[in-house]
Amino acid sequence: MKHKVLFKNKEFSPYSNVRKSRIFVSAKQICSILQKNGYEAYIVGGAVRDLVIKPNSIPKDLDIATSALPAEIKQLFENSRFVGESFGVCLVQHNDISFEVTTFRKEGEYLDRRRPSNVTKGTFEEDANRRDFTINCLYFDPIKNKIIDPHHGLHDIKQKVIKCVGDADSRLHEDALRIIRMCRFAANLHFEISDECVLAGKRKSDGIYLLSKERILLEFEKIKLGRFFFFFENINKILDISLVFFPKYIKDSSNSNKSIVKNIINTGKIKIDTPYPFFNFLKTFLYINEINIKNYELMLHHFDQWPLKTEDKKICSLFLKAIHLKDHIPSETEIEITDFIFFEILVSLHNISQCLAYGIFINLSVFIKDPLLKETLYKMIEYTSQNKTPSINSTEVVKQVKNFSFEKKYISAVIKYLQYIYLKKGIMPKIQSILQFKSQFFMEYFEISTLLNKK
Numbered sequence: 001m002k003h004k005v006l007f008k009n010k011e012f013s014p015y016s017n018v019r020k021s022r023i024f025v026s027a028k029q030i031c032s033i034l035q036k037n038g039y040e041a042y043i044v045g046g047a048v049r050d051l052v053i054k055p056n057s058i059p060k061d062l063d064i065a066t067s068a069l070p071a072e073i074k075q076l077f078e079n080s081r082f083v084g085e086s087f088g089v090c091l092v093q094h095n096d097i098s099f100e101v102t103t104f105r106k107e108g109e110y111l112d113r114r115r116p117s118n119v120t121k122g123t124f125e126e127d128a129n130r131r132d133f134t135i136n137c138l139y140f141d142p143i144k145n146k147i148i149d150p151h152h153g154l155h156d157i158k159q160k161v162i163k164c165v166g167d168a169d170s171r172l173h174e175d176a177l178r179i180i181r182m183c184r185f186a187a188n189l190h191f192e193i194s195d196e197c198v199l200a201g202k203r204k205s206d207g208i209y210l211l212s213k214e215r216i217l218l219e220f221e222k223i224k225l226g227r228f229f230f231f232f233e234n235i236n237k238i239l240d241i242s243l244v245f246f247p248k249y250i251k252d253s254s255n256s257n258k259s260i261v262k263n264i265i266n267t268g269k270i271k272i273d274t275p276y277p278f279f280n281f282l283k284t285f286l287y288i289n290e291i292n293i294k295n296y297e298l299m300l301h302h303f304d305q306w307p308l309k310t311e312d313k314k315i316c317s318l319f320l321k322a323i324h325l326k327d328h329i330p331s332e333t334e335i336e337i338t339d340f341i342f343f344e345i346l347v348s349l350h351n352i353s354q355c356l357a358y359g360i361f362i363n364l365s366v367f368i369k370d371p372l373l374k375e376t377l378y379k380m381i382e383y384t385s386q387n388k389t390p391s392i393n394s395t396e397v398v399k400q401v402k403n404f405s406f407e408k409k410y411i412s413a414v415i416k417y418l419q420y421i422y423l424k425k426g427i428m429p430k431i432q433s434i435l436q437f438k439s440q441f442f443m444e445y446f447e448i449s450t451l452l453n454k455k
Contacts, residue, residue, distance in 0.1 A: 010154060013145045015056040026095040027062040028142040033076055035143060039068040040104075040124065042139035048147065049135045052157055053189070064092075064101045065127060065139065073101050087119050106130065110174035113207050125150070132171055132178050133185065134163045160191045168200035176207025179238060180219045187231035188224045201238040208244055213306050216244070220277035228280040229271045232288065242285050246302050260287065266366045272359045276312040279319065283363045286323070296324050311352055315360065318349050321452075323367045329448060335372060337445050341452070342373050343420045346380045358384045379423050390422040393431075400431045410435075413442055 018024050027043055034041035044065040050057065066073065070090050074080050079093040080101075088103030106122030107130045122130075124139075131137040134153040140146075147154065151165050162182045164171040172178050179201045186193050193201075208216075223231050235241045260266070270287045273280045282299075299320060303313055322345045329338050350357040361381045368374050392415055401410045414434060421429050 010147045010149060011145055012052070012140065012147045013055075014051050017056060018051065018058050021058045022095060023059060023062060023097055024142070026097050027064060027099060030064055030077070030092060030094055030099060030101065031142055034064075034066050034068055034073075034101075037068075037076060039066050039072070041066040041068075042141055042148070044139050045131075045136050048138040048140045049153070049157065051140070052138070052147070052154065062099060064099055065104060066101060067104050067124070068101075069103055069121060073103075077101075088121065113173065113210055114175060116174075129166060131165050132175075133182060134165055135185070135189075135191075137165050160189070162186050162191050162193045162197060164197055164200070168194075168196050169203060172197075172200050172204040173207065176204060177211055177215055177219065179205060179208060180211075180216065180235065183231050183234035183238070184219055184223055186234050187227040188222075190230075193234060193237070198237055205239040208239065208241075217277065217307065220281060223273075223277065223280070225273040225275070226271055228273050228277075229267070229284055232281070232284045236288070242289060245281070245285075245306070246299055260367060262287070269362050269366050272362050274315075274353070274356050274359050274363075276309075276315055276353075276356075278306070278308050278312045279315050279360070282316050283319065287366060296320055296327075314352055315349060318345050318352075319360070319364060321345055322349075322364055325373075326370060328452060330451075333448060334441070334444065337441065337448060339372050339376055340417065340420055340445065341448065343376055343380075343423065344416060346377065347416065347419070350380070350384065376424065383423060390419055390428060392418050392428075397431055400435055404435045404439075406435065406439075409446065410442060413445065417442075 013019070014024070031041040031043065042065050043062050045063050047059045047062045050059060068076070070082055070088055073090045073092065074082070077090075077092045077094070080090050083089050083091045083100070088105050090101045092099045092101045104122045104124055104127035106120050106126040107116035108118035108120075109116065111117050128137055128139070128150040131151075134151040134156045136153070137149075137151045138153050139148040139150075141148070149155075156163050162185055164178075164182075182193055182197060182201070185191065220228075232241075266287070270284060300317060303316060308316070322342060325342055325345070326338060329341070346361070349360055353360055358381065361377060361384060365374070365377055365381070368377055394411075394415060397414050397418075398411055401408070401414065414431065417434060417438070418428060418431070421427070
């Protein structure tokens with residue numbers, strides 16, 4: 001119990017709605033049982049940080065640290081099991097809620113820059129010293145309503161700054177994912193990263209290339225909506241993270257997105273995030289960097305090397321296709337065909353993302369330069385926001401296509417063209433007129449579509 005003398009205790013109590021919540025009451029009961037049996041027990045980590053920042057917000061999960069060994073924890077709680085015995089972790093089921101109860105531990109060297117070479121039972125001080133950031137190194141005793149703050153995390157929360165526990169170089173060398181984590185914390189919490197951590201991050205950034213793709217993407221998923229742009233700004237102070245995803249891309253000032261105006265309005269549009277984490281990264285990367293057409297092809301290739309979720313990957317591919325559509329269509333192509341194909345891409349984006357398409361279309365508006373395509377995009381944004389859907393008699397379309405002896409592929413193309421005309425002009429044309437006067441249009445459209453699909 002020596003640490004209670006070494007470290008200043010701060011009285012703290014969450015709001016009554018938190019104190020009465022089932023998860024808090026259950027965690028408090030676990031701590032009480034451990035303490036009554038002669039062990040130390042605290043609620044620890046990010047949950048305490050978040051309670052300090054928002055004491056009225058009920059946490060989604062709570063972790064507990066204790067001086068009890070895993071076997072001793074298991075003796076006290078019948079409904080518990082080992083989930084990481086070598087790391088001193090037990091999963092305790094209490095009041096139908098699962099809690100990770102971890103023994104104070106001391107970690108050996110991180111020889112592989114990923115995990116400690118060995119883990120042993122440690123003291124409170126050793127457990128505190130192994131943690132990543134000061135704002136996460138807080139121990140809350142829910143029985144006495146006191147926070148033990150061994151590394152001045154409360155002060156750093158007040159100052160809104162991210163600092164490492166102990167030596168920053170050592171912490172970031174142990175696991176380079178902490179570089180990405182501190183940028184995520186800074187973005188989500190509206191904090192700054194200390195100069196010491198930024199410099200240490202630059203010195204240890206080579207470790208990011210050793211990280212698994214899954215771990216990096218998991219961090220992306222934890223970035224709050226509307227905060228990805230700030231995450232990108234934070235990470236860019238340390239390294240060019242785009243090289244982690246697109247190692248062969250080349251910035252080319254001679255053939256680039258220079259015409260993208262980086263003003264307050266466009267930056268505001270880019271800050272509109274979606275639940276698709278890799279897409280959030282991609283559109284921010286495209287906005288900040290200058291890339292050429294060759295890089296676009298490389299990006300599509302690199303997508304296959306990352307374990308992206310299907311919807312996320314499709315949206316990224318369609319987004320790039322929309323931006324570079326005119327670069328891949330022969331210059332002599334009729335402008336209406338280009339606009340119609342662009343409309344098809346927008347419809348595909350909408351079909352995948354549904355109600356989330358509005359944000360994607362707003363993001364896309366930053367990159368589209370052609371006036372006609374921009375008009376189509378803004379009309380789609382309007383229709384998406386108003387949830388307008390034209391009623392089309394598909395049976396009649398099938399019938400008319402057969403009457404004109406056209407191939408079956410004309411059916412879906414005609415239906416989409418009817419939607420396209422309705423979007424552009426607000427009227428529904430006659431199916432027979434389209435088939436009669438637009439046969440050459442569709443022939444050229446099919447040729448261009450075939451060409452694009454081969455790319």
